[in-house]
Amino acid sequence: FTSKLPDLPTTIFTIMSRLSHEHSAINLSQGFPNFEPDPVLVNLVSEAMNSGYNQYAPMAGTYSLREAISNKINSLYSHKYNPEHEITVTSGATQAIYTIISTFIHKNDEVIILKPAYDCYEPAIESNGGIPVFVQLEGSNFKINWEVLKQKINPKTKMLIINTPHNPSGSILSDDDMKKLASLLKDTNIILLSDEVYEHIVFDGEEHHSASKYPDLAERTFVCASFGKTFHTTGWKMGYCAAPKELMDEFRKIHQFNVFCVDHPKQKALTTYLKTPENYLSLNQFYQNKRDVFLEAMAKTKFRFTPSKGTFFQLMDYTDITDEADTVFAERLVKEFGVAAIPVSVFNVNNEDHKVLRFCFAKKDETLVEAAEILARI
Numbered sequence: 001f002t003s004k005l006p007d008l009p010t011t012i013f014t015i016m017s018r019l020s021h022e023h024s025a026i027n028l029s030q031g032f033p034n035f036e037p038d039p040v041l042v043n044l045v046s047e048a049m050n051s052g053y054n055q056y057a058p059m060a061g062t063y064s065l066r067e068a069i070s071n072k073i074n075s076l077y078s079h080k081y082n083p084e085h086e087i088t089v090t091s092g093a094t095q096a097i098y099t100i101i102s103t104f105i106h107k108n109d110e111v112i113i114l115k116p117a118y119d120c121y122e123p124a125i126e127s128n129g130g131i132p133v134f135v136q137l138e139g140s141n142f143k144i145n146w147e148v149l150k151q152k153i154n155p156k157t158k159m160l161i162i163n164t165p166h167n168p169s170g171s172i173l174s175d176d177d178m179k180k181l182a183s184l185l186k187d188t189n190i191i192l193l194s195d196e197v198y199e200h201i202v203f204d205g206e207e208h209h210s211a212s213k214y215p216d217l218a219e220r221t222f223v224c225a226s227f228g229k230t231f232h233t234t235g236w237k238m239g240y241c242a243a244p245k246e247l248m249d250e251f252r253k254i255h256q257f258n259v260f261c262v263d264h265p266k267q268k269a270l271t272t273y274l275k276t277p278e279n280y281l282s283l284n285q286f287y288q289n290k291r292d293v294f295l296e297a298m299a300k301t302k303f304r305f306t307p308s309k310g311t312f313f314q315l316m317d318y319t320d321i322t323d324e325a326d327t328v329f330a331e332r333l334v335k336e337f338g339v340a341a342i343p344v345s346v347f348n349v350n351n352e353d354h355k356v357l358r359f360c361f362a363k364k365d366e367t368l369v370e371a372a373e374i375l376a377r378i
């Protein structure tokens with residue numbers, strides 16, 4: 001019974017959430033809200049169920065939802081995706097990402113991943129016979145070293161994966177970064193997978209620079225998005241991807257057989273909900289307030305930090321507390337202090353030890369303050 005990835009460990013998110021549960025800790029590890037989504041949205045789902053939307057949706061998603069997504073992207077990033085051919089509704093961003101990779105990655109194709117990176121890219125590449133090629137983001141701002149990235153590109157490079165706003169660092173790619181990327185990829189056949197699940201969580205007046213905004217990038221890009229992050233519904237596993245027709249046609253050949261279609265009543269509800277832009281545009285301020293509540297409380301601890309620029313994650317440097325490796329310290333934090341966080345070394349090249357933990361602030365304000373008060377006692 002030899003599987004394709006026999007040595008793959010269980011994801012750190014499952015490990016830390018399980019440990020947190022076992023020790024009744026405050027769970028700031030895995031990224032999900034501990035508050036409820038808007039009741040208006042929840043009611044729209046029950047209305048859809050009561051109105052008979054309980055059978056298979058169209059394979060690529062309902063046309064009305066694809067149209068609403070297309071209008072949203074056009075209004076924010078001035079790029080018009082054709083809803084018929086260029087948008088597919090998926091079971092979260094995770095299914096979009098896996099399907100993109102399995103559609104295009106052949107044996108020995110190389111895929112460049114910027115590290116630290118969210119953990120679902122690498123196994124998807126390896127299980128399809130591809131080779132992940134890592135480039136470490138540098139410095140406290142997690143910047144791309146363009147020279148190093150350029151050196152990694154060769155005729156075997158099939159895909160490059162970016163993630164902005166970035167999990168786990170909370171950094172964002174600038175307009176200049178996106179233009180540099182466009183010029184780097186020009187004259188290549190490299191597909192860009194742009195993971196933009198935190199597109200609506202950007203702080204301090206900064207802007208999200210979607211790959212769809214740059215025509216030279218859009219022509220080779222799959223943009224991946226998640227309604228889970230945007231509408232506080234990670235358990236619904238609803239998302240989508242957008243790409244030019246020639247790429248999306250191929251994507252759908254695999255999508256139709258690994259899931260066929262996704263949840264119909266939720267598509268109906270999201271279509272209506274997306275028509276009010278405030279429902280997603282308010283998210284920047286909503287999470288900026290949470291970040292600020294958390295950081296104000298964390299200022300009284302020995303942890304050091306640079307405020308996150310986007311996502312609902314904050315890195316915390318614990319050099320002033322202990323020499324322990326982050327995996328050891330994270331475990332002790334749960335067991336002795338009752339607060340769970342994610343050790344960041346697991347996302348780096350060679351598991352480099354940075355003495356940094358990732359905390360999720362998608363939590364009620366009182367949860368954030370309570371956790372910080374505990375952490376202040378260390």
Ligand code: PMP
Pocket residue numbers: 031091092093094095118163167195197225226227228229234237238239
């Ligand atoms: N990409 C990143 C960077 C993420 O943090 C997540 C979090 N879950 C995902 C993709 C997957 O999103 P979804 O829950 O919609 O599958």
Ligand code: GLN
Pocket residue numbers: 013014029030031032167
């Ligand atoms: N994206 C979430 C995080 O980074 C986790 C999602 C998952 O557990 N797969 O915490």
